[in-house]
Amino acid sequence: MKREMGCHLEIEVVDGCELELQVAVSGAYDSDQLREDLRCTLDGRPVEVREVRDPGGGRIHVLDPTPGRLVVDYAATVQGRARPSRGSEWERSLYLRPSRYAEADTFFGFAATEFAAVLEEHGDAPAQLLPRVAAWVGARLDYVPGTSKPTDGASDTLLAGAGVCRDYSHLTVALLRALGVPARFAAVYAPGCDPMDFHAVAEALVGDRWYVADATCLAPRSSLVRIATGRDAADAAFCDNHGGQIELLVSQVHAIVDGPLPGDDLDELVAIT
Structure with a gap:
């Protein structure tokens, strides 16, 4: 299954702060399964982003923006399925x-x-x-x-x-x-979700x-x-900030599959892959 997803965020940074984004696809996919692009700009200028991995495979992108208009654009294509998540x-x-x-x-x-x-x-x-x-x-x-x-x-x-x-x-x-x-x-990301978010x-x-x-x-x-x-x-918010005030102005999300959406038998056990 081929899936395409992403988001566009516009955030007014009122005070300088440390800002964390969780919008990227998790690290469960092999490099040949995932193509992605994350771009962050502040008043039109690129912002340095550093990535932090959590034990569950999530990817937190950390920024230190000064006051201004922060724009985040993320796009990803996932081809195939990830390995099912096993519990410890x-x-x-x-x-x-x-x-x-x-x-x-x-x-x-x-x-x-x-x-x-x-x-x-x-x-x-x-x-x-x-x-x-x-x-x-x-x-x-x-x-x-x-x-x-x-x-x-x-x-x-x-x-x-x-x-x-x-x-x-x-x-x-x-x-x-x-x-x-x-x-x-x-x-x-949930292809078929209505309203999309x-x-x-x-x-x-x-x-x-x-x-x-x-x-x-x-x-x-x-x-x-x-x-x-x-x-x-609290552990999975798409945007979190520390030490300063921000205001979310625009949040747009897209997620689609290549072809018709699959069916869903609610009595079956299904894993996120």
Whole structure:
């Protein structure tokens, strides 16, 4: 499968700061599978960018812009599929813990009650819980842009009954962790997503492999391309700044496949590749 993706960002840098971008395709692809171009300019002049790799394969691009208009253009073509992501014992431990936006410790009793029938029939089998939790979240929430705040966690989302992909993913991750299934947050490019934007999904560890759940059902899972992975959105934000004020003025994202979009059987286990 050939996939093309990228973004155009325009950011007003009010104060000099250290700025981190997570817009590049993860390092899961071999060099012959990925062609890409990242360009950053400040008031029309090139800006020096340095790359930092995280343990999960994500690529953080760090800049130190002075005040001005920062323009970021990223374009990539991915040919073929990456190797499926395998889980380690360290990841199993890390992704069972509560985190800032996926506060699993507040959901233990609730999750056990809501999924009692599944637990009684299948025990805590991750392969059975993953699709059922995603379906439950998809049925419980309404996708309504603008209804959630950047500081909302899974509990806020459940109470509000609405949110966007970030909120769907946090609630899915929190419920899975509360049920004893290691779960994590992934930022992705999502061909077919409507409205088109940076997309967020959840992943659960089944055996030693990570499989994806997208409670929004906005894009086929087999078309997704990983950008970043972490405990929740705090680890995978497409833009973060330290030490100064910025304002995001323009954010445009594109992601397409060569040919028709694949189908998606929600009962099947699918990995981000």
